[in-house]
Amino acid sequence: MPPTIPKDPLVCNGAxxxxxxxxxxxxxxxxxxxxxxxxxxxxxxxxxxRAGNPTMTELAYAMVLDRSALARNxxxxxxxxxxxxxxxxxxxxxxxxxxxxxxxxxxxxxNRLWRKAQNRFEEVYxxxxxxxxxxxxxxxxxxxxxxxxxxxxxxxQR
Numbered sequence: 001m002p003p004t005i006p007k008d009p010l011v012c013n014g015a016x017x018x019x020x021x022x023x024x025x026x027x028x029x030x031x032x033x034x035x036x037x038x039x040x041x042x043x044x045x046x047x048x049x050r051a052g053n054p055t056m057t058e059l060a061y062a063m064v065l066d067r068s069a070l071a072r073n074x075x076x077x078x079x080x081x082x083x084x085x086x087x088x089x090x091x092x093x094x095x096x097x098x099x100x101x102x103x104x105x106x107x108x109x110x111n112r113l114w115r116k117a118q119n120r121f122e123e124v125y126x127x128x129x130x131x132x133x134x135x136x137x138x139x140x141x142x143x144x145x146x147x148x149x150x151x152x153x154x155x156x157q158r
Contacts, residue, residue, distance in 0.1 A: 017140075024121075031117035035109045039117075041077055042110040044070075045103055048083060053098040055088060064141050082106050 028039035037045070047062050048054065054062065060070040074097065077083050082103030088094035099107065122130045139145055139155070148155045 028114065028117045032110055032113045035106060035113055037106060037110045040073065042107065042114055044074060044077060045082060045099060045107040045110070048097050048099050049107060053096045055094045055096055057094065059097055077103070
């Protein structure tokens with residue numbers, strides 16, 4: 001007998017989160033259109049800028065991405081001249097990622113547009129609710145939650 005498909009589309013937490021993520025990405029992307037970057041591309045540039053020149057492994061970890069997905073996502077940014085990959089001075093097998101002057105300029109422009117999207121989100125959703133949402137999501141993408149999920153540990157008492 002085939003599995004029963006739930007009638008409530010929100011019964012799956014993963015599906016609901018993915019739908020919400022896709023919608024928010026669409027809305028933020030619309031704000032970022034003038035700079036030519038998507039919100040996910042801006043996020044990559046932000047993470048590189050914050051870290052200085054992280055290794056690909058460090059960047060993938062910070063973004064909660066696997067390295068192959070990160071490699072695919074940075075290729076267009078590299079082709080656009082926004083970042084470069086250079087061998088690590090201590091470990092030639094590792095690559096470090098750094099922003100170029102063009103990448104820093106693109107990020108500055110994207111940040112101005114992103115701030116407008118962020119302000120609009122908080123205007124529509126509410127600043128306090130938005131802060132609570134970010135806190136809840138930060139818990140969900142934490143290593144502690146991943147460990148608890150794998151091990152079946154209840155995190156609701158924390």
